Amino acid sequence: xxxxxxxxxxxxxxxxxxxxxxxxxxxxxxxxxxxxxxxxxxxxxxxxxxxxxxxxxxxxxxxxxxxxxxxxxxxxxxxxxxxxxxxxxxxxxxxxxxxxxxxxxxxxxxxxxxxxxxxxxxxxxxxxxxxxxxxxxxxxxxxxxxxxxxxxxxxxxxxxxxxxxxxxxxxxxxxxxxxxxxxxxxxxxxxxxxxxxxxxxxxxxxxxxxxxxxxxxxxxxxxxxxxxxxxxxxxxxxxxxxxxxxxxxxxxxxxxxxxxxxxx
Ligand code: FE
Ligand code: FE
Ligand code: ZN
Numbered sequence: 001x002x003x004x005x006x007x008x009x010x011x012x013x014x015x016x017x018x019x020x021x022x023x024x025x026x027x028x029x030x031x032x033x034x035x036x037x038x039x040x041x042x043x044x045x046x047x048x049x050x051x052x053x054x055x056x057x058x059x060x061x062x063x064x065x066x067x068x069x070x071x072x073x074x075x076x077x078x079x080x081x082x083x084x085x086x087x088x089x090x091x092x093x094x095x096x097x098x099x100x101x102x103x104x105x106x107x108x109x110x111x112x113x114x115x116x117x118x119x120x121x122x123x124x125x126x127x128x129x130x131x132x133x134x135x136x137x138x139x140x141x142x143x144x145x146x147x148x149x150x151x152x153x154x155x156x157x158x159x160x161x162x163x164x165x166x167x168x169x170x171x172x173x174x175x176x177x178x179x180x181x182x183x184x185x186x187x188x189x190x191x192x193x194x195x196x197x198x199x200x201x202x203x204x205x206x207x208x209x210x211x212x213x214x215x216x217x218x219x220x221x222x223x224x225x226x227x228x229x230x231x232x233x234x235x236x237x238x239x240x241x242x243x244x245x246x247x248x249x250x251x252x253x254x255x256x257x258x259x260x261x262x263x264x
Contacts, residue, residue, distance in 0.1 A: 002039035008249035009256070012046040012236040017076040017088070022055035022068070025075065033082050046236045049124070049158065049193045050080060052090035058110035059093035059103040059135060066106065069093075074114045077121055084120030087193055087236070089158045091126050092136035092145060103135040108148035115151045124158040124192055129166035129208035137167040137206070139185035146190065156192035157182075160240075161226070162199040162210050165218055170203045172222045179231065194237045196223065196255070212241045213251050220258075227259035 005013045018025035039045070056069040073090065080088055095103030115123065125145060130137030136145070146152045159182070165171055169178045182188060198216030200209035214220035226232055239251055 002036045002043075002045075004245070005045075006039065006043060008245055009252045010248075011043060012048055012238065014049045014051050014089070014238040014240075016053065017050050017079065018053055018072070020051070020053050020055075022053045022072070025079065028079055028082060030082070037083065046234075047193070048083070048086040049236050049238050050076070050086065050088045050121075052076060052088065054091065056090060057093040058090075059095050059098070059106035061096050061098050066110065070110050070114055073110070077114065077116070077119060077123070080121045081119070086121060087124050087156070087158070088121050089124040089126050089193065091128060091134070092142070094133045095135055096133050100133075100135055100141060103133070104141060104144050104148065107135065107145050111145070111149045111155070112151075115149070115154050117151055119154060121154075122156050122192060123154055124156045126158045126195070127160050127164050127167065129160075129163040130168070130206040131166075131208045137163075139169075139182055143186045146186065155190070157186060157190050158193040158195060159191060160195035160197060161218060161222070162195070162197035162216075162240075163208060165199050165203045166201060166205050166207055168204040168206075171226075172203065172218045175222065175225045175229070179229075188231060191231075192235065194226070194232065194235055195240050196226070196237050197240050198223075210241055212243060212247070213239070213254065223255060224258040227255050233259060 056072050057065050058069045060066050092107050125142050128134040128136040136142055146155050171178045198211035198213050198218045200211045200216055201207040202217050
């Protein structure tokens with residue numbers, strides 16, 4: 001993963017901690033982990049943003065699903081102790097007819113069971129598009145999850161640009177206003193990482209269909225504002241656009257040029 005990142009001009013990346021559809025994780029190869037850590041130090045990588053499986057739902061109505069989610073998260077966090085100081089991003093979940101109240105309660109319960117004081121990984125709640133019964137579309141819901149979690153010094157937020165726009169926060173027209181709102185409701189000190197995706201749909205659509213940078217409703221100016229923003233430019237930024245490796249290399253080069261950086 002580290003070598004592939006270097007190949008495309010990246011100095012951070014996301015990775016799935018196990019099959020994104022769920023299931024068991026492969027056993028850790030300690031030599032491989034050591035080599036990655038070496039590459040990261042040598043090339044000045046920023047923090048990595050591991051991604052939990054999509055099927056993980058801490059607030060499902062099905063207790064077995066909740067049980068899997070808690071076990072998977074606990075297991076992933078244990079494994080990530082081999083790569084200390086990085087991030088673990090997850091989708092708060094879908095409450096499926098139980099209501100957001102109950103959803104938030106279950107998410108907090110899960111986090112209270114799984115987070116371990118002093119762990120080396122910060123867990124990030126991803127801002128969601130609000131598709132179906134997704135919890136975490138509004139900054140208020142994310143704030144309530146943080147407030148309801150005992151060891152919330154271990155929690156942060158990963159802002160997905162497609163999701164927040166789809167969720168009704170108009171970052172394309174007024175990034176500043178959205179960041180001010182984020183700061184008021186959650187606190188900008190909680191913002192730890194960004195998913196950079198353009199959106200196939202207009203603000204408020206709640207669809208969650210990612211588009212390549214500059215080709216969607218957010219547009220290139222929005223991304224220029226993001227990579228130039230003093231509050232954001234040092235955060236790890238991860239692309240989840242529909243692309244291949246060459247496409248990602250081009251997007252990274254584009255974002256670096258918008259930020260006024262050469263390729264490092
Ligand atoms: Fe995600
Ligand atoms: Fe995302
Ligand atoms: Zn998405």
